[in-house]
Amino acid sequence: MSLPYDRALITGGSTGVGLALAAELLRRGCKRVALCGRDPHRLARARHALSADVLTVPCDITEPDDRSHLLTVVEKEWGGLDLLVNNAAVQIETDHLAGATPAVLRSVSDEIETNLTAPVLLTLRALPALRASGHAAVVNIGSGLALAPKRTAPVYCATKSALSTYTRALRYQLQDSGARIQAVEVVLPLVDTDMTRGRGSGKISPERAAEAIVNGLAGNRSEIYVGKARLLPLLMRVAPSIPRRMLRAG
Numbered sequence: 001m002s003l004p005y006d007r008a009l010i011t012g013g014s015t016g017v018g019l020a021l022a023a024e025l026l027r028r029g030c031k032r033v034a035l036c037g038r039d040p041h042r043l044a045r046a047r048h049a050l051s052a053d054v055l056t057v058p059c060d061i062t063e064p065d066d067r068s069h070l071l072t073v074v075e076k077e078w079g080g081l082d083l084l085v086n087n088a089a090v091q092i093e094t095d096h097l098a099g100a101t102p103a104v105l106r107s108v109s110d111e112i113e114t115n116l117t118a119p120v121l122l123t124l125r126a127l128p129a130l131r132a133s134g135h136a137a138v139v140n141i142g143s144g145l146a147l148a149p150k151r152t153a154p155v156y157c158a159t160k161s162a163l164s165t166y167t168r169a170l171r172y173q174l175q176d177s178g179a180r181i182q183a184v185e186v187v188l189p190l191v192d193t194d195m196t197r198g199r200g201s202g203k204i205s206p207e208r209a210a211e212a213i214v215n216g217l218a219g220n221r222s223e224i225y226v227g228k229a230r231l232l233p234l235l236m237r238v239a240p241s242i243p244r245r246m247l248r249a250g
Contacts, residue, residue, distance in 0.1 A: 002029060003218055004135050005083040009034045009074055011061050011122070012088030014042035016193035017141065020206035021085065022050055024214045030083075034074050036061065037088070061088055061118040062110070071125050081129040083217075086119035086163075087141045091156040091195050108155050115159035120166060130181050137182040137217065140167045144187055144229040147236055148243040150250035171222060182222060186213050189227040202228070 008025050012018045013035030022033045033050070036059035037043050043056040057073050059066045074081055092107040123138050130136035146164045149157030164185055171183035190196055192203035204227045216224030225232065235243045 003214065005137065005217070006031045007034075007074075007078045007081050007133075008032070008083035008085065009036070009070075009081055009126075010085040010087055011036050011059075011119075013037060013085075014039060014046045014056075016195065017188070017191055017206045017209050018085070018087040019046050019049070020210035021087065021213060022046070022054065024207070024210040025083075026050060026054075028214055028218070032078055034077075036070050061122060062113040064121070067118065067122050067125060071122070071129070075129055080133055081126060082133045082136045083139065084123065084126045084130065084137070085139045085141065086122065088118070089115045089141070089156075089160075089195070091153050093152040094155070095152075096154060111155040111159055115156065116162050116166075119163060123170070127181070131179055133180075135180050137184055138167075138170070139184040139186060139213070139217070140164075141186045141188065142167075144189055144232050144243075145247060146187070147232050148240075148247040150247050152250055182220070184217065184222055184224065186216070186224045187226065187229045187232065189229045 003025070008030050010018045010022055010033065013022055014037035018035065022035055025033055032055065034055035034057060035043060035046055036057045038058070038060050040058040043058060047054045047056045055074065055077055057070050059070045061067055090111055092111055094104050094107050096104065098104065119140060130138065140163050142164050143160045145153070145157045146160035167183050167185040174181045174183055188209055190203045191209050192205055196203060209226055212226040213224055232243055
C-alpha cells in the first residue's frame with residue numbers, strides 16, 4: 001500500500017521511534033521529511049544517516065518561538081505540509097509522596113509541556129497548511145500507559161491519556177467539518193529507545209514500531225495499535241484489572 005503523504009514533519013526525530021519512522025517513510029516513498037529536536041548534533045547525525053535531502057531544524061517544541069520558526073521553515077522550504085507526527089515526549093519517574101521539591105515541580109512542568117501542550121499548539125499552528133494539502137494527517141504518538149498507567153510515572157501516563165482524548169475530539173471536529181485531514185492515534189508498547197533504557201523487558205525495536213505505524217497510515221487507519229498494545233482494547237473491555245495489574249509496575 002502506498003502512502004498519500006509527500007511532506008512529513010516529525011518532532012523528536014533525531015533518535016528512537018522518530019528517526020526510525022523517518023527512515024521508513026522515506027523507504028515507502030515519502031519525498032520530503034523534516035526532523036526537529038533539541039540537540040543539533042543528534043540532528044546532524046540523523047541527517048547523515050538518512051539522506052542529505054532530509055530537512056533538520058533544531059527546535060525545543062515547548063518554546064512558542066521555536067514552534068513558530070519550525071513551521072515557518074517547513075512551509076518556506078516545501079510550500080506546505082501533508083503529515084505532522086507529534087512524536088517528541090519525555091518520561092520522568094517521580095515519587096509524588098516525596099513532596100513538591102524543585103526537581104519534581106520541574107519534571108511535572110516539562111512532561112506536561114512536552115507531551116501535551118506542545119503537540120496541541122503545534123497542531124493548531126499546522127492545521128492551515130494541512131488543510132491546504134488536500135489529503136493530510138496529524139499523527140499523535142501515544143502509549144499503552146494511557147489506558148493502564150504505571151505507578152512510577154503518573155504525569156507521563158496522564159499526558160498520554162489526555163493526548164488520546166484530544167486526538168479523538170480533534171478527529172470529530174475534522175470529520176464534521178469535511179476537512180480531508182486524518183487525526184491518528186498510535187498506541188505503542190514498550191519500545192527500545194533512550195527514554196526506556198533500563199526500564200522493563202520485552203521491548204520492540206524502533207524499526208518494528210515504525211513499520212507498523214506506516215502500515216497503519218497506508219491502510220488509512222485512525223487508530224494504530226502496535227505489537228502487544230493490540231491486546232489492550234479487548235482486555236480493557238473484558239478484564240481491565242489484568243492490564244492494570246500487569247502495567248502497574250511498568
